Amino acid sequence: MAVRNIVETVAHTLREEMRRDSRIIVIGEDVAKIGGVFQATKGLLSEFGPERVIDAPLAESSLVGIAVGAAAAGLRPVVEIQFADFIYPAMDQIINEAARLRYRSNNGYHCPLVIRTPYGVAPGGGGGLYHNQSVEGMFCGVPGLKIVAPATPYDTKGLLIAALRDPDPVLFLEHKATYRAVSGEVPDEEYTIAIGKADVKREGRDLTVIAYGLMLHQALAAAEKLAKSHIDVEVVDLRSLKPLDKELICRSVRKTGKALVAHEDCLSGGIGGEIAAVIMEECFFHLDAPVMRVAAPDIPLAPYSRHLEEHVVPGRAALEKAMRELARF
Amino acid sequence: MAVRNIVETVAHTLREEMRRDSRIIVIGEDVAKIGGVFQATKGLLSEFGPERVIDAPLAESSLVGIAVGAAAAGLRPVVEIQFADFIYPAMDQIINEAARLRYRSNNGYHCPLVIRTPYGVAPGGGGGLYHNQSVEGMFCGVPGLKIVAPATPYDTKGLLIAALRDPDPVLFLEHKATYRAVSGEVPDEEYTIAIGKADVKREGRDLTVIAYGLMLHQALAAAEKLAKSHIDVEVVDLRSLKPLDKELICRSVRKTGKALVAHEDCLSGGIGGEIAAVIMEECFFHLDAPVMRVAAPDIPLAPYSRHLEEHVVPGRAALEKAMRELARF
Amino acid sequence: MTSIDRHKTLGLSESDLRRMYYLMLAARALDERAWVLVRQGKIAFTVGGEGQEAAQVGAAMALKPGVDWVLPYYRDTAVVLALGMTLEEVFLAEFGKANDPNSGGRQMSKHWSRPELRIFSCSSPVATQLPHAVGCALAARLSGEEALAWVSFGDGAVSKGDFHEALNFAAIYRLPVIFFCENNQYAISTPFRLQSPVPRVADRAAAYGIPGITVDGNDVLAVYEAVRAAAGRARAGEGPSLIEAVTYRFAPHTSNDNDRLYRSEEEIAAWKSKDPIKRFGGYLAECGILSPEAGAELARQVHAEVAAAARRALLAPEPLPETAGRFVYAEPESGREH
Amino acid sequence: MTSIDRHKTLGLSESDLRRMYYLMLAARALDERAWVLVRQGKIAFTVGGEGQEAAQVGAAMALKPGVDWVLPYYRDTAVVLALGMTLEEVFLAEFGKANDPNSGGRQMSKHWSRPELRIFSCSSPVATQLPHAVGCALAARLSGEEALAWVSFGDGAVSKGDFHEALNFAAIYRLPVIFFCENNQYAISTPFRLQSPVPRVADRAAAYGIPGITVDGNDVLAVYEAVRAAAGRARAGEGPSLIEAVTYRFAPHTSNDNDRLYRSEEEIAAWKSKDPIKRFGGYLAECGILSPEAGAELARQVHAEVAAAARRALLAPEPLPETAGRFVYAEPESGREH
Numbered sequence A, B: 001m002a003v004r005n006i007v008e009t010v011a012h013t014l015r016e017e018m019r020r021d022s023r024i025i026v027i028g029e030d031v032a033k034i035g036g037v038f039q040a041t042k043g044l045l046s047e048f049g050p051e052r053v054i055d056a057p058l059a060e061s062s063l064v065g066i067a068v069g070a071a072a073a074g075l076r077p078v079v080e081i082q083f084a085d086f087i088y089p090a091m092d093q094i095i096n097e098a099a100r101l102r103y104r105s106n107n108g109y110h111c112p113l114v115i116r117t118p119y120g121v122a123p124g125g126g127g128g129l130y131h132n133q134s135v136e137g138m139f140c141g142v143p144g145l146k147i148v149a150p151a152t153p154y155d156t157k158g159l160l161i162a163a164l165r166d167p168d169p170v171l172f173l174e175h176k177a178t179y180r181a182v183s184g185e186v187p188d189e190e191y192t193i194a195i196g197k198a199d200v201k202r203e204g205r206d207l208t209v210i211a212y213g214l215m216l217h218q219a220l221a222a223a224e225k226l227a228k229s230h231i232d233v234e235v236v237d238l239r240s241l242k243p244l245d246k247e248l249i250c251r252s253v254r255k256t257g258k259a260l261v262a263h264e265d266c267l268s269g270g271i272g273g274e275i276a277a278v279i280m281e282e283c284f285f286h287l288d289a290p291v292m293r294v295a296a297p298d299i300p301l302a303p304y305s306r307h308l309e310e311h312v313v314p315g316r317a318a319l320e321k322a323m324r325e326l327a328r329f
Numbered sequence C, D: 001m002t003s004i005d006r007h008k009t010l011g012l013s014e015s016d017l018r019r020m021y022y023l024m025l026a027a028r029a030l031d032e033r034a035w036v037l038v039r040q041g042k043i044a045f046t047v048g049g050e051g052q053e054a055a056q057v058g059a060a061m062a063l064k065p066g067v068d069w070v071l072p073y074y075r076d077t078a079v080v081l082a083l084g085m086t087l088e089e090v091f092l093a094e095f096g097k098a099n100d101p102n103s104g105g106r107q108m109s110k111h112w113s114r115p116e117l118r119i120f121s122c123s124s125p126v127a128t129q130l131p132h133a134v135g136c137a138l139a140a141r142l143s144g145e146e147a148l149a150w151v152s153f154g155d156g157a158v159s160k161g162d163f164h165e166a167l168n169f170a171a172i173y174r175l176p177v178i179f180f181c182e183n184n185q186y187a188i189s190t191p192f193r194l195q196s197p198v199p200r201v202a203d204r205a206a207a208y209g210i211p212g213i214t215v216d217g218n219d220v221l222a223v224y225e226a227v228r229a230a231a232g233r234a235r236a237g238e239g240p241s242l243i244e245a246v247t248y249r250f251a252p253h254t255s256n257d258n259d260r261l262y263r264s265e266e267e268i269a270a271w272k273s274k275d276p277i278k279r280f281g282g283y284l285a286e287c288g289i290l291s292p293e294a295g296a297e298l299a300r301q302v303h304a305e306v307a308a309a310a311r312r313a314l315l316a317p318e319p320l321p322e323t324a325g326r327f328v329y330a331e332p333e334s335g336r337e338h
């Protein structure tokens, strides 16, 4: 079993699946010759050639649009959007085309397309307002789309294989701060993790923290600290943001009676509102306290200056504080 | 005091403000010669000429992009997106440019831009999957943007004037099913309604329904029916979706102890989740029941066949049922 | 070559010509019937291609049905008929019926989709189909198929970024795509001169280093010739072409449009005098392929067929409300290959 | 005209030329210093325009500072210096300081904004500034101002739909816009031939019926001449122009890039031998305007100025964390005109 970080796992998994399925192509800006600006497609060009690993022109709208056509015509395209911040030109193709193709053709066509993109704040990375955004909140209202956001190398491999084999479009979000910072054992054999299944990454009795991506790791770290104060935190890794694993979320919340949803995206309109609403709808009479949300304030993410960035981006300290507050209820 | 329907009110208000402020220009597809496919800009070309009322080429991205530049350079552009369903090509310009211009330039530039667009299902109108969408959920997570969605001619005038005079970008949503169906008295004099202020359209003690646009009218009608069963419903018209009038919402919910959020958009990822979460955060200990949501199922809105459309689009019956259920708690 | 030898030079047989004429008549009659259905309140909406039949049939005749990827837009009644969709199938969509093969009543009429014929699914947002066509061509090349992709769109679509991005990619990779613009002079009310700074859509081809051809879109043989040549280039690996068929829309934009607000009766009349169906009928008569009498008889027959197809479709079952939620995602039990 | 008369024909004085040379040296020295700061860990990121100074200075010299709308992109250090931004102001942005006039430390460095100089706010998404320029020109025309809008972008930006839509609109309305492409052969690692099916960006102008000019971007006088001519057309109401300045980026794309992965030392060396600064220095020496010795002295002086500006900026105060939430929306109390 190899130890890999997340970006290596992405590249490795793509390579393995491309060997198994010749319909998979990788297309994006700078994905071929240099293997992506984050090296997530490293080595693919030399193994699979320029027909299957394509350095596309700088045009996100048609990048996705071409992939939609190719997917419907039998390929399994993997599109890389270089930074999630640059996905907006492709919204029309994602929402109106990819996500609606099966529905509108009454199952005549479908769109097995994976859109991979690094999102989130790389702390101190100097990415500023356009290399740090979270976009998941914007897509979680799009029927026909699936969204995954793994936080560990193990989950990255399992979910990426699942996404690559999924018959419908999947937005595959990779938190760029975890790319190199998070490593772990990754089994050599192929395996999938079902899209739509969350995972309890830490069991606990006192309160439930629901997180994903980088925040999952912050939550786990905060939970360890709280353990020293004899607060026993359950940490749920969502992994899939759409569909939500309501069952697992509710099972945990019913057990602990308290829930905190954490994300790096802005509070208003982030995915946390949806999750909080679901918890209330399904577990209201088990709740001992209001569902709390830890999120960024409603400020563009994220200002360049480290002094500003740190003020805006929610981190372990904010989480810990909220968790303690919730535990006190 | 004239009686006008909503689309007439839009045209009338634009005309009056254009007379008062020569910086206002109207730009969009088919807005000049024919006055818009819904006639919301009727008569403007003949009064203000082709320099201020522009039939733009079919290109939503640059339509907004050009307006952003013009706004920053001193004009007050009003962009019409012909149907909300066609706003996605402009997402990049709205989110990354219009909404971030002031912030990123540290108040150096700003973007006084109004984007008007008809949204929502016109029941039986045959609009199908691409002339019926609601898009507000997607924008409510965008800091720097304001969103309004009036439901009456009176509010339409007051909010449109406020939007036209607002120094920041405003997404102005007009429910197309209300365009001709909803009429009312509109004062001749100029007045504004503050963006961010909701309005109690019907007072009641037993439960609070929070709605906007067409659903506001469905809620009012349902409330009248419930009154016959001695259920006294308070109906809050949000009017502004961003910022939310948390104060008014919470005042009402604290009074009634029960809240129902209604929107036509899909349940998951709709704006209802955010509102429900806010209510929980701010009024948890006043709640006698979970906050309910009435919304469309997670299905692309809206299939063409009337038989399918009616099944998908939440209407007065669904509202009434939910309201009765909530009242029983 | 005299003018009556044109089809021979193009390798079209008399039966080809009769079929083309039939298709043009059928598309016209179908579209016209749909307007009647709207007026009768039987359908909520329609959109038609009246006046554009020569462009559509000329183009479709140059394609290989079931092999080439075809991405028509919402005016292309004649295109889908030429590829094998039946009159009844189009009417099933018009009425939004359960067994409409295009969408099962989920989309507006004329929003085509027919996987068996490789007719791609068409949505409403203008120009999104152009990159799809490029993707189809990419898939075909990678799979070693001989298929090309043909995609149509209006003059308004040329203004969109999708047009630029799609042509750019197709040209860089020399993909087998035929970009076919039906320039009917208007995008709803907006005249071509407010849409385009250049007099011809075909002038845009220079930006991509590909052939740009303007053809009389009311001359079915000229269109066929241009598209056949482009198809030849595509199949020979010479890359994409941009073809502009200059034509006119006779009817309002859709059943929601009042075209008298933006164009004059005289203008419409002038174009109607160039009706592509009359023109082709004249050619057929001149060649002795179809006498005016036989033509009139054929038209009557077509109208009867169209009326019958509409009647049958009207009686077809409506979609079941509870099916509205199906196929948002794949259904494991649906038995379809994913 | 001998080659040493070129500037006279263009109406440029000796002091103009000295200023241009100074600006080129200053931009180069500034950008190079920023790389040092990255290596020293003093800043997290930089991006520079080394190699593109002739294109930038030539263009900027043809504009009216404070009158024309200028929408530079992230490589345009020399452009903003030419328009009046100071070395220190650029370094304040480099360090993300509170009194950075561009963004107060909110944006990455080189993301310009200086309302007083009519330098528009620049974001990171490629090509979004092109429609902004069109909007500025529209506003200028409507306000009866004589201003034009000049907007720059890379060769990669040409692939985006924004390019097409912006040029199309500007051409239809004959707006006073100069679209200025700094074709430095690469978009990050992607070479121009994978970005463009046509050999010249200027070839794209044909699609909009506007002048398309390719100019040697390493020849500051040639660039000046081309932009001045385009400005003349713009001010005379003759509409937009597309200018392509062919040049090369000497340094990696940004401080996050390793350019050895996609281009050879030989290629870089070949372009460096055409260094626009050396070339212009040669011209100045030939004309007797600036001897090699005086040039070297000027370079030393510029380096000292740059070092001093960097030092001052380094010592400037950081943004206060609690200001991070300001100006998401207008603040009534901010006293700014809305």
Ligand SMILES: Cc1ncc(C[n+]2csc(CCOP(=O)(O)OP(=O)(O)O)c2C)c(N)n1
Pocket: B029, B058, B060, B082, B086, C075, C124, C125, C126, C153, C154, C155, C156, C157, C158, C184, C186, C187, C188, C249, C253
């Ligand atoms: C992106 C987008 N914007 C606006 C519309 C509304 N709309 C539908 S058809 C149309 C005009 C299309 O004109 P053209 O491309 O010339 O095709 P034609 O209808 O004339 O055949 C418009 C503006 C749309 N469908 N999609």
Ligand SMILES: Cc1ncc(C[n+]2csc(CCOP(=O)(O)OP(=O)(O)O)c2C)c(N)n1
Pocket: A029, A058, A060, A082, A086, D075, D124, D125, D126, D153, D154, D155, D156, D157, D158, D184, D186, D187, D188, D249, D253
């Ligand atoms: C819409 C968008 N996609 C991707 C990126 C990432 N990116 C930043 S610069 C760049 C290349 C730009 O190349 P070019 O336009 O030639 O300008 P250059 O940097 O070469 O001067 C890319 C892909 C971006 N900033 N915006």
Ligand SMILES: [Mg+2]
Pocket: C154, C155, C156, C182, C183, C184, C185, C186, C187, C188
């Ligand atoms: Mg047209």
Ligand SMILES: [Mg+2]
Pocket: D154, D155, D156, D182, D183, D184, D185, D186, D187, D188
């Ligand atoms: Mg470049």
